[in-house]
Amino acid sequence: MAGLKPNYYQDRVALNVLANSVENAEACYKAAEGHVVLGVLTKNYPTDEAAIADMKPYQQAIDNAVSVDLGAGDPNQSSMVTRVAAAIQPQHVNQVFTGVGASRTALGQGDTVINGLVSPTGHVGTVNIATGPLSSQQAAAEVPVATAIALLKDMGGTSIKYFPMKGLAHEAxxxxxxxACADNDFDLEPTGGISLDNFEEILQIAVAAGVRRIIPHVYSSIIDKATGDTRPEDVAKLYEIVKKVLANA
Incomplete structure (x- = not known):
């Protein structure tokens, strides 16, 4: 079940949203016409075994369009993500920068998308790669974006997870x-503070730059606070925006 389906990206773009249940995942998958991965947070499970058992029904229901997630970029979930991903072989894995190599090795194949989390620094052209369990407790490790991409490629990563973006607070x-992702043939996953209000502008920036594949993460802004479900109708709206931006590119 590992690997990417031919229609995983709709001409370069797939959404990443959270799933609160198998039923919610199915509804969101349908709303995006399959151009989405559904995030399941390892942080919500007490053990690997519980996470693995819970994620398998998701795989069956949505053609393995599962994203094994940390949970708010929590570096302490890095090892659990690696172990769970190795067991279920999902289409997508969220990792901190220092966990990418371990996850790729544990997966034992090159099809699954693995992102590496890097953070804004306040300086255009650099990113902070100190996002691991220990490194995140130290001073920022600020490197040129191209260097971060090269390091991720060395470790078997396929995309930069740029988090926390805080919407367009770090636009420049x-x-x-x-x-840099476009210049170095690397995927990009903008994350943090993305909503229906700013999604189009954020996506347009990545598409106009020439990024080959883009996976925008849209989480809390489209979650129903009463039920905890991601709203399928909002996923459908996001997917319409994707089609509009790509049609005008």
């Missing part, structure tokens, strides 16, 4: 990251 930095 995000533009530089998008350009």
């Amino acid at each position: 930095e995000f533009r530089a990251v998008a350009e």
Whole structure:
């Protein structure tokens, strides 16, 4: 079941949203016409075994369009993500920068998308790669974006997870990251503070830069606070925006 389906990206773009249940995952998958991965947070499970058992029905229901997630970028979930991903072989894995190599090795194949989390620094053209369990407790490790991409490639990563973006608060930095991803043939996953209000502009920046594949993460802004479900109708709206942006590119 590992690997990417031919229609995983709709001409370069797939959504990443959270799933609160198998039923919610199915509804969101349908709303995006299959161009989405559904995030399941390892942080929500007390053990590997519980996470693995719970994620397998998701795999069956949505053609393995499962994203094994940390949970708010929590570096302490890095090892659990690696172990769970190795067991279920999902289509997508969220990792901190220092966990990418371990996850790729544990997966034993090159099809699954693995992102590596890097953070804004306040300086255009650089990112912070100290996002691991220990490194995140130290001073930022600020490197040029192209260097971060090369390191991720060395470790078997396929995309930069740029987090926390805080919407467009780091717009100039995000533009530089998008350009570096395009220049170095690398995927980009903008994450943090993305909503229906700013999604189109964020996606347009990445598409205009020439990024080959983009996976925007849209989480809390489209979750129903009463039920905890991601709203399928909002996923459908996001997917319509994807089609609009790509049609005008």
